[in-house]
Amino acid sequence: MRRLLIAIALFCIVAPVAIGQSKNSPVDKFRQLEEILPTPNDYRTASGAPGHKYWQQKADYAINVELDDVNQRIIGSETITYLNNSPDTLSYLWVQLDQNLFRADSDTALTQNAPEKMENVPAAVVDLLVNRRTDYGYNIVAVKDAKGAPLAHTIVKTMMRVDLKELLKSGQSVAFSVDWNFKIVDAKKTRARGGLEFFPKDGNYIYEMAQWFPRMAAYNDVTGWQHKQFLGSGEFTLEFGDYKVRITVPDDHIVGATGVLQNPDAVLNAAQRARLKQADTASKPVLIVTPEEAKANESHKPSGKKTWIYHAENVRDFAFASSRKFVWDAQLHRASGITDGTMAMSLYPNEGNPLWEKYSTAAIIHTLNIYSRYSFKYPYPVAYSVNGPVGGMEYPMICFNGPRPETDGTYSARTKYGLISVVIHEVGHNYFPMIVNSDERQWTWMDEGLNTFLQYLAEQEWEPKYPSQRGEPKDIVDYMLADTHDPIMTNSESVVALGPNAYAKPATALNILRETVLGRELFDFAFKTYAERWRFKRPMPADFFRTMEDASGIDLDWFWRGWFYTTDHTDISIEGVKLYNIDTKNPEIEKPLAKQQRSAEPETLSAQRNRPLAKQTEKDPALNDFYNTYDPLNITERDRAAYQTFLSSLTEEEKNLYSTGLNFYVVDLKNIGGLVMPVIFFIEYSDGSKEELRIPAEIWRRNNIQVSKMIVTPKEIKSITLDPHLETADTDLNNNFWPPRPVKSRFQIFKDRKNANPMQEREGKTKMP
Ligand SMILES: [Zn+2]
Numbered sequence: 140m141r142r143l144l145i146a147i148a149l150f151c152i153v154a155p156v157a158i159g160q161s162k163n164s165p166v167d168k169f170r171q172l173e174e175i176l177p178t179p180n181d182y183r184t185a186s187g188a189p190g191h192k193y194w195q196q197k198a199d200y201a202i203n204v205e206l207d208d209v210n211q212r213i214i215g216s217e218t219i220t221y222l223n224n225s226p227d228t229l230s231y232l233w234v235q236l237d238q239n240l241f242r243a244d245s246d247t248a249l250t251q252n253a254p255e256k257m258e259n260v261p262a263a264v265v266d267l268l269v270n271r272r273t274d275y276g277y278n279i280v281a282v283k284d285a286k287g288a289p290l291a292h293t294i295v296k297t298m299m300r301v302d303l304k305e306l307l308k309s310g311q312s313v314a315f316s317v318d319w320n321f322k323i324v325d326a327k328k329t330r331a332r333g334g335l336e337f338f339p340k341d342g343n344y345i346y347e348m349a350q351w352f353p354r355m356a357a358y359n360d361v362t363g364w365q366h367k368q369f370l371g372s373g374e375f376t377l378e379f380g381d382y383k384v385r386i387t388v389p390d391d392h393i394v395g396a397t398g399v400l401q402n403p404d405a406v407l408n409a410a411q412r413a414r415l416k417q418a419d420t421a422s423k424p425v426l427i428v429t430p431e432e433a434k435a436n437e438s439h440k441p442s443g444k445k446t447w448i449y450h451a452e453n454v455r456d457f458a459f460a461s462s463r464k465f466v467w468d469a470q471l472h473r474a475s476g477i478t479d480g481t482m483a484m485s486l487y488p489n490e491g492n493p494l495w496e497k498y499s500t501a502a503i504i505h506t507l508n509i510y511s512r513y514s515f516k517y518p519y520p521v522a523y524s525v526n527g528p529v530g531g532m533e534y535p536m537i538c539f540n541g542p543r544p545e546t547d548g549t550y551s552a553r554t555k556y557g558l559i560s561v562v563i564h565e566v567g568h569n570y571f572p573m574i575v576n577s578d579e580r581q582w583t584w585m586d587e588g589l590n591t592f593l594q595y596l597a598e599q600e601w602e603p604k605y606p607s608q609r610g611e612p613k614d615i616v617d618y619m620l621a622d623t624h625d626p627i628m629t630n631s632e633s634v635v636a637l638g639p640n641a642y643a644k645p646a647t648a649l650n651i652l653r654e655t656v657l658g659r660e661l662f663d664f665a666f667k668t669y670a671e672r673w674r675f676k677r678p679m680p681a682d683f684f685r686t687m688e689d690a691s692g693i694d695l696d697w698f699w700r701g702w703f704y705t706t707d708h709t710d711i712s713i714e715g716v717k718l719y720n721i722d723t724k725n726p727e728i729e730k731p732l733a734k735q736q737r738s739a740e741p742e743t744l745s746a747q748r749n750r751p752l753a754k755q756t757e758k759d760p761a762l763n764d765f766y767n768t769y770d771p772l773n774i775t776e777r778d779r780a781a782y783q784t785f786l787s788s789l790t791e792e793e794k795n796l797y798s799t800g801l802n803f804y805v806v807d808l809k810n811i812g813g814l815v816m817p818v819i820f821f822i823e824y825s826d827g828s829k830e831e832l833r834i835p836a837e838i839w840r841r842n843n844i845q846v847s848k849m850i851v852t853p854k855e856i857k858s859i860t861l862d863p864h865l866e867t868a869d870t871d872l873n874n875n876f877w878p879p880r881p882v883k884s885r886f887q888i889f890k891d892r893k894n895a896n897p898m899q900e901r902e903g904k905t906k907m908p
């Protein structure tokens with residue numbers, strides 16, 4: 140029974156059912172993607188650009204919100220003005236209620252899988268049992284029409300349907316209002332993209348508020364209403380609009396938010412306003428609130444409330460941060476996409492220093508410079524980086540970043556580069572998906588992958604040999620072989636390993652596309668074309684795939700198919716190398732050569748042992764005849780005459796061909812990993828010369844399992860190395876050499892214990908007697 144099962148399994152492996160190519164290579168990895176991609180239409184063209192009838196909805200918000208610092212609650216009311224640009228008539232609207240994720244009865248809580256190792260992962264269990272309580276989630280107090288009359292509404296988990304009293308026709312707008320409140324989650328305990336952090340030392344809070352107001356669900360030409368519930372991984376699908384937000388907080392709080400502060404005179408003191416002015420011309424960050432002032436605020440008690448008023452135009456979301464603990468620095472970034480420049484600003488508690496004052500705002504400005512080069516100039520007036528409980532999360536014009544030094548002010552390299560990288564990453568999200576507004580709920584890779592790719596480019600321009608975690612092909616090898624490897628084209632909520640799948644793999648794929656497949660010039664033009672085409676619009680995966688081909692002029696369907704739709708990996712091996720030379724037909728050359736080969740053949744074991752035995756023909760020489768001395772490899776006059784006849788039949792051109800002395804090497808290659816990729820040879824010749832041969836992936840188009848490449852050279856090849864610059868993410872380098880090399884490695888008898896924070900060790904040592 141068992142044997143039978145194995146036999147069936149083997150049969151399946153050798154005879155896959157797939158679209159036919161040939162018996163040798165049953166899958167055509169170069170067939171076009173049209174069978175998978177949606178049919179182009181008037182909204183989205185076959186070139187990957189928005190179509191002439193492209194449309195998107197608009198949602199404007201006027202919000203009043205109060206942050207209750209005593210009870211850690213949000214109390215809000217908003218008026219949403221929704222403009223229906225679609226060709227359709229709508230009878231109801233869908234609103235997102237993301238805070239309901241934290242309810243004890245949310246789908247997220249109910250569908251939480253048991254941890255793989257119960258002994259080792261209590262955090263998920265604790266979160267489920269302790270932190271997710273019934274008092275989290277939205278209290279929707281009222282939903283009213285423009286005249287203040289109640290509107291029928293139905294809450295469906297993390298969404299709410301609002302039934303309109305009149306049909307909303309194409310081109311019409313409707314206004315309605317929602318009043319709500321909720322208890323703010325502790326983002327240090329619950330996995331959340333916003334929330335509070337409590338500091339027991341001084342009794343204060345930092346609030347990072349996100350998904351804090353009921354937001355319009357997206358309605359678009361591809362999905363209609365986006366009604367995939369918020370489960371926690373798949374982020375947001377949102378509409379652009381203008382925001383007028385009034386944020387009321389204790390009067391000793393410092394606030395940062397999406398948008399431009401409208402009433403600095405009412406909320407900032409004279410010194411703060413003067414310092415902000417200095418930041419306009421400063422060459423390094425100017426402190427608006429100093430560490431000493433922030434320290435003094437920690438023991439402060441508010442005497443009342445203040446309302447900070449913000450306006451933001453053409454944004455898809457709104458977030459803010461508030462605390463009396465904030466240090467605040469600012470520096471104007473002049474090369475931005477708007478005339479007055481962009482104010483780059485950081486908010487952080489004293490606990491963030493010395494790292495934050497040194498790196499945060501500097502990293503914001505670096506990000507805007509590099510990202511703008513590869514996409515478009517930053518179009519917003521401010522860009523904040525805020526330190527609080529959230530490890531890393533992005534919103535328009537503001538992002539939350541977690542890394543902090545130790546309490547003694549030292550930090551590990553991991554923390555330092557972790558902070559610079561997360562600031563680059565989260566500020567970078569302004570471009571993808573805050574402006575190139577992809578659907579995060581469906582496709583995490585469209586923003587995280589593209590953003591991580593640009594993050595890698597920005598990191599590599601920060602300092603020499605920057606320790607980037609993602610981007611280099613060699614760093615993706617483990618994931619390509621992992622059991623948890625999903626195709627990139629997997630829904631955000633279904634991906635098993637989100638970091639490697641939606642961040643690292645697409646970032647690496649794009650890096651390979653840029654360096655190895657297209658080259659920097661073609662890639663950069665195509666990528667910029669995509670960014671500019673879909674700036675402030677909503678692209679889908681096909682729009683990206685099509686634009687990259689359309690603008691580069693290179694068919695990349697094989698690349699998208701392999702890297703985005705499959706779990707194939709790169710593993711190409713050199714199976715063997717054969718050397719062929721032309722048979723000159725000249726007996727003076729060929730016969731001695733044949734003799735040489737004959738004498739080089741080893742004597743078999745039996746022949747060796749038989750050699751001393753007395754032979755019958757030696758005892759009786761009369762038994763010898765002609766054939767005992769005849770050697771067919773001796774040159775005869777007949778051979779010479781035949782060669783002369785042959786030569787006289789040749790033209791001059793043909794004669795030259797016979798005398799070139801060229802070597803014809805045939806390199807046999809096997810595609811073990813399944814991914815069709817360019818083949819890069821580094822060839823060393825025995826005369827000491829070297830050569831690189833770069834062969835496009837199309838070498839695999841007729842047979843994607845094994846191919847042979849001929850190299851014609853007058854020289855003798857000493858060695859061949861496949862993928863010499865580690866640019867293809869080849870998972871097994873041991874089969875990349877001809878002749879094969881021993882696999883070298885070292886093992887430790889006793890394991891070293893490394894200190895993760897050598898800075899602390901150094902400073903500790905200086906204090907020792
Ligand atoms: Zn991200």
